[in-house]
Amino acid sequence: MTWLLALILLPLAGSLVLAFLKRNDRAAVATALAVSIVEFLLIIPFWASYSPSGERIQQATTMDWIPNFGIHISFGTDGISLIMIAVIALLVPIVVGALGLTDKLPAGRSAGGFLSLILLQEAITIGVFAATDVFLFYVLFEIMLIPMYFLIGGYGGANRQYAAVKFFLYSFLGGLIMLASAIGAYSLASDKLGKGTFDWATLVTVVRDAPTGTQIWLFLGFFLAFAIKAPLVPFHTWLPDAAGQAPIGVAVLLVGVLDKVGTFGFLRYCLPMFPEGSKALAPLVLILSVIGVLYGSILAAGQRDMKRFIAYVSIAHFGFIALGIFTFNEQAMVGSVSYMLNHSLSTGMLIVVIGLIVMRGGSSKISDYGGMAKVTPLLGGMLLLAGLSALSLPGTNSFVSEFLVLLGSFVDQPVYTILATVGMVLAAAYVLWLYQRIMQGPVRGDALVGVGGGPGTAIAPELGARKAITDLGKREIAILAPLVILIIGLGFYPKPMLDTITPSVQATLSAVQGGK
Numbered sequence: 424m425t426w427l428l429a430l431i432l433l434p435l436a437g438s439l440v441l442a443f444l445k446r447n448d449r450a451a452v453a454t455a456l457a458v459s460i461v462e463f464l465l466i467i468p469f470w471a472s473y474s475p476s477g478e479r480i481q482q483a484t485t486m487d488w489i490p491n492f493g494i495h496i497s498f499g500t501d502g503i504s505l506i507m508i509a510v511i512a513l514l515v516p517i518v519v520g521a522l523g524l525t526d527k528l529p530a531g532r533s534a535g536g537f538l539s540l541i542l543l544q545e546a547i548t549i550g551v552f553a554a555t556d557v558f559l560f561y562v563l564f565e566i567m568l569i570p571m572y573f574l575i576g577g578y579g580g581a582n583r584q585y586a587a588v589k590f591f592l593y594s595f596l597g598g599l600i601m602l603a604s605a606i607g608a609y610s611l612a613s614d615k616l617g618k619g620t621f622d623w624a625t626l627v628t629v630v631r632d633a634p635t636g637t638q639i640w641l642f643l644g645f646f647l648a649f650a651i652k653a654p655l656v657p658f659h660t661w662l663p664d665a666a667g668q669a670p671i672g673v674a675v676l677l678v679g680v681l682d683k684v685g686t687f688g689f690l691r692y693c694l695p696m697f698p699e700g701s702k703a704l705a706p707l708v709l710i711l712s713v714i715g716v717l718y719g720s721i722l723a724a725g726q727r728d729m730k731r732f733i734a735y736v737s738i739a740h741f742g743f744i745a746l747g748i749f750t751f752n753e754q755a756m757v758g759s760v761s762y763m764l765n766h767s768l769s770t771g772m773l774i775v776v777i778g779l780i781v782m783r784g785g786s787s788k789i790s791d792y793g794g795m796a797k798v799t800p801l802l803g804g805m806l807l808l809a810g811l812s813a814l815s816l817p818g819t820n821s822f823v824s825e826f827l828v829l830l831g832s833f834v835d836q837p838v839y840t841i842l843a844t845v846g847m848v849l850a851a852a853y854v855l856w857l858y859q860r861i862m863q864g865p866v867r868g869d870a871l872v873g874v875g876g877g878p879g880t881a882i883a884p885e886l887g888a889r890k891a892i893t894d895l896g897k898r899e900i901a902i903l904a905p906l907v908i909l910i911i912g913l914g915f916y917p918k919p920m921l922d923t924i925t926p927s928v929q930a931t932l933s934a935v936q937g938g939k
Contacts, residue, residue: 426469427482427498427553430508433462434515435546441539451535452522455542459516462545466512473505475926480555480624488559493609493620497556502927503690503760504552506920510767511680513905515545517775518672520902525671525778529578537578544570544676551684557605557692558621564648564684565598571677579668586661586668593661597648604644608696611637627695627934635699642700645692646708653685653741655708656715666734671778674730678737678774679767686744686763690756694748695934701749702935708749713842715742720849724856729777729787732857733770736813739846740766746843747828750836753925753932758827760924765820765913769812772906776806779899780861783892789857794866799894803862805903810854812910815847820913823921 437458444451473481480499488496500508518541522528528537547567554560568591576587605621612629613619620626630641651658662682666674694701719739726732740762747759779802780795781787796803812819815826825847833840895903913920 425482425484425498426465426472427500428484430462430465430469430512431498431546431550431553433465433546434458434542434549438539438542438546441535441542444535445533446535448534451533451538452519455519455534455538456516458542459512459519459545463512463516466509470505470509470923473500473502473923475502475923479927479930483555485555488556492558493612493618493622494558495556495622496559497622498550498553499555500553501930502923502925503687503763503931505923506760506764507552507680507683507687507767508549510764511545511548511676513909514675514679514767514771515541517771517902517905518675520898521672521775521778524899524902525775525782526578527782532578537574540570540574541672541676544574548676548680548684552687555623556621557608557623557626560623560692561598561602561605564601565595567681567684568594568598571673571681574673575665575669575677578670578673581668582664583668586664589661590665593651593658594648597651597658600644601648602644604641607637607641607644623691630696631698631934631937635703638697638700639703640700642693642697642704645688645697646704649685649688649693650711651685652688653682653745654738655685655711655741655745656718656738657711659715659719659738662738663731663734666737667728667731669730671730671774671781674733675771675774678733679771682737682741683763683767686741686748686759689745689748690760690928690931694931698935698937702751705749705751708745709836709839712742712745712749713839715739715745716843716846717742717849720846720853724849724853727789729781729789729857729861730774732789732853733774733777736773736850736853737766737770739850740770740813742846743825743828743843746832746836746839750832750834750839751932751935752831752835753928754827754834755829755831756928756932757921757925758824758829758831760928761917761920762821762824762828764920765812765824768906768909768913769809769819769821772805772903772910773809773813775903775906776802776809779895780806789860792861794862794864796862797866798892801895801900803858805895805907806862807858808907808910810858812914814850814854818911818914820910820917822914823917 483499485495485497488494551563572587572591576583608626608630609619615629654662716739719735723735744759744762747755812821815821
């Protein structure tokens with residue numbers, strides 16, 4: 424068994440165990456935390472076994488599934504999928520450890536059921552990033568929706584059913600369109616090789632020689648599925664509802680990891696399989712990317728709810744990522760891939776911190792807070808750090824990513840890049856505005872009633888009582904510490920991350936430039 428299979432099977436086994444611990448919340452949390460920590464520790468030898476100068480796909484394993492149709496259970500990893508697998512392995516123990524600090528489960532819902540779905544989501548998502556058979560990727564791409572649907576619909580806010588159904592239908596429809604294109608690629612392989620196959624490496628060599636018109640149609644099928652998942656404007660409308668209604672821990676995985684399947688799909692499937700189609704439609708994608716940057720930034724500045732604020736911030740960031748990918752410039756593409764990782768870290772921390780604020784104040788409305796830093800200065804500092812990372816302040820992890828995207832994109836697409844830089848200015852405005860409204864000024868609002876500089880009192884309507892507001896405790900600090908370390912560490916020393924990413928980016932660009 425390879426390390427990669429172990430990373431998939433361990434959380435899957437943990438999920439099955441937790442399904443039988445529905446009546447013992449304490450045992451469920453302990454089991455989930457143990458499994459998720461072991462999963463993260465397995466990333467260390469897994470990462471160490473990866474050689475950036477080695478084969479494009481490493482840790483490969485293949486088993487027959489439906490051999491008559493050229494379908495196999497095939498997994499492997501490159502530098503791009505490696506960092507995404509690592510980030511979900513980091514975020515899941517944080518989500519598990521934060522349960523009860525950022526979320527209260529609905530009455531009648533057990534921690535075992537919730538955490539079983541979380542670990543199932545982790546296993547399937549790792550499989551999505553590792554799949555090297557296109558049909559297997561499609562199957563996992565669709566199955567990935569099921570635990571997230573139940574996590575939002577079963578444990579979310581007042582409008583959770585609407586948000587869960589909308590999320591599911593958008594993504595499921597995109598997957599069906601992708602399946603049609605996958606079948607088209609299979610038919611091309613059958614015509615050329617005498618038998619069909621869904622093997623990714625084989626399809627890359629076969630489909631890339633198809634006529635440009637054929638590539639465009641097949642590209643669109645994959646692109647639409649990934650643009651919905653990413654999400655790019657105008658395919659984004661499911662995200663504010665899903666992120667706004669999802670529990671905090673679920674939102675961390677949804678915005679921090681699952682959305683990256685879209686941008687990962689651009690890099691793994693759209694560009695190398697359909698190089699001429701990618702080039703032909705790149706101007707359209709660049710337009711959508713810039714619109715996303717500006718649209719997401721403007722709407723983020725106008726949000727009244729903290730969770731929806733994060734959703735629109737992410738839409739703006741995904742515009743930057745897509746901009747870097749479809750300029751076909753190495754610097755920009757390396758910046759985009761590193762942005763995928765760094766966005767997960769900064770947004771993950773921002774969501775967790777907001778969850779801690781909401782649990783203290785009993786409301787996610789920005790207007791219900793003010794002057795909170797006087798009561799919880801350490802929590803205020805964590806919100807400021809997460810916000811500064813989100814706006815890509817130099818010295819934080821996101822800066823090098825955004826700088827590389829803009830530097831590389833300007834070489835080939837100066838107009839789009841200049842327009843996108845407006846988003847940087849808007850980011851500073853909306854992040855600082857959020858921090859100022861919540862943490863600065865006099866203590867005010869319906870959710871906070873207290874004495875500035877001392878312990879306050881939070882009104883928690885769902886509890887029907889007041890409770891003392893305290894600053895971050897030891898457990899909360901332990902949960903945030905890994906994210907703080909990575910945000911600052913990668914801000915000053917991003918070399919290990921860039922060294923891992925760059926060879927895979929070069930291989931992707933080589934496939935695009937080697938088109939007809």
